[in-house]
Amino acid sequence: MQLTYxxxxxxxxxxxxxxxxxxxxxxxxxDVLPPSLTVTITSAEVDFAEQRPDAGRVDLxxxxxxxxxxxxxxxxxxxxxxxxxxxxxxxVAIEPWPLLTGAAGRVSFGLRWARNASCRESGFEELSGNxxxxxxxxxxxxxxxRFGGAVHLLSTPAGRYGGRLRxxxxxx
Amino acid sequence: MKSxxxxxxxxxxxxxxxxxxxxxxxxxxxxxxxxxAPSPVCGLTxxxxxxxxxxxxxxxxxxxxxxSATTGTRTVTDVLASGSATVGQVRINGSNVASYxxxxxxxxxxxxxxxxxxxxxxxxxxxxxxxxxxSVNGSSYxxxxxxxGTTFTRYFRFGGTVSGxxxxxxNGSYTGTIKTSATCN
Numbered sequence: 001m002q003l004t005y006x007x008x009x010x011x012x013x014x015x016x017x018x019x020x021x022x023x024x025x026x027x028x029x030x031d032v033l034p035p036s037l038t039v040t041i042t043s044a045e046v047d048f049a050e051q052r053p054d055a056g057r058v059d060l061x062x063x064x065x066x067x068x069x070x071x072x073x074x075x076x077x078x079x080x081x082x083x084x085x086x087x088x089x090x091x092v093a094i095e096p097w098p099l100l101t102g103a104a105g106r107v108s109f110g111l112r113w114a115r116n117a118s119c120r121e122s123g124f125e126e127l128s129g130n131x132x133x134x135x136x137x138x139x140x141x142x143x144x145x146r147f148g149g150a151v152h153l154l155s156t157p158a159g160r161y162g163g164r165l166r167x168x169x170x171x172x
Numbered sequence: 173m174k175s176x177x178x179x180x181x182x183x184x185x186x187x188x189x190x191x192x193x194x195x196x197x198x199x200x201x202x203x204x205x206x207x208x209a210p211s212p213v214c215g216l217t218x219x220x221x222x223x224x225x226x227x228x229x230x231x232x233x234x235x236x237x238x239x240s241a242t243t244g245t246r247t248v249t250d251v252l253a254s255g256s257a258t259v260g261q262v263r264i265n266g267s268n269v270a271s272y273x274x275x276x277x278x279x280x281x282x283x284x285x286x287x288x289x290x291x292x293x294x295x296x297x298x299x300x301x302x303x304x305x306x307s308v309n310g311s312s313y314x315x316x317x318x319x320x321g322t323t324f325t326r327y328f329r330f331g332g333t334v335s336g337x338x339x340x341x342x343n344g345s346y347t348g349t350i351k352t353s354a355t356c357n
Contacts, residue, residue, distance in 0.1 A: 019212060019357040020269075020356040020357075021353065021355050022216040022354045023216065023351070023352065023353040024216040024218050024352050024353075025218070025351050025352065026218055026262060026349070026350040026352065027222070027347065027349060027350075028221070028224075028260070028348040028349065029224065029345060029346070030223075030225075030237065030282055030346045031224075031225070032227060032228075032289075032337065032341060032342075032346060034343055035228050035230060035252075083252065084231075085227075085229060085230045085251050085252040086250040086251070086252070087230050087231055087233055088252075089231055139249075141252045171231075
């Protein structure tokens, strides 16, 4: 005889599940250097382009970048920037070359320069009459200078005239 | 975790043995059941450490540098930063997980020989590695997943502010460690 048992089993089961744990570390690093000024020369020449021999006073404006009386050619301002930590103190001293010299003679030169306190494209202010200025870097940590000037051309012999403008940057 | 599961199991045992039994007799049948419950598994992976790059100390006063845990961007106050900055990032993933938590411990300062700088940490979480991160308050974060048979991944970013950086602080590399731990159930 064959019997069949149908068993309904209700099981109360205790299941142990172990929680998983993991650990990791994130490294943090900061490198600290002493304050310093970085000088970047954007344009190393002041160029008055081609002028008439009797142009009179020719101005290369360091604020606007415009030049007066130009006949032709490219004109250019000298430009440099200083960068460093905010509140970094500096001095800039100019030793202007009073005369531009050429094979045919000399041309008098007067410096005009301007400063932008935040290295923006606009916002330059002329530093009239100063050859040494001191400053403190603002929150942007950057300031820039443009150099132009004025030359006087009265019956000036044709030729090319040049000189050198010495700029000293001193961290304070 | 120990959990009590009530499972209705309907077992039908077909006894095909010799026909010794007669009508009216009974028999005990031992039933042995082995249940394998998948254990929760989770892992922590550090994708990137928290790096501030290089800063120059201010000439006077103090400055600070911060990296946002939510955006990963670096901002400075009265110091000059250079080099790349990286936000700290950790990924937690797991399987068979119903709930999980991640806790962190920030260092109080970054140190080097002869010096220390104050550190205040922050962190944030997201479902995507480069998605939108939300700030996490407190020292732990708890989340849920869908339990057995499923997987999950969540991303955490770590940032913070290093403050009080002055001219008298020694030059060099300041370091610290953010400790994280995860529990998955």
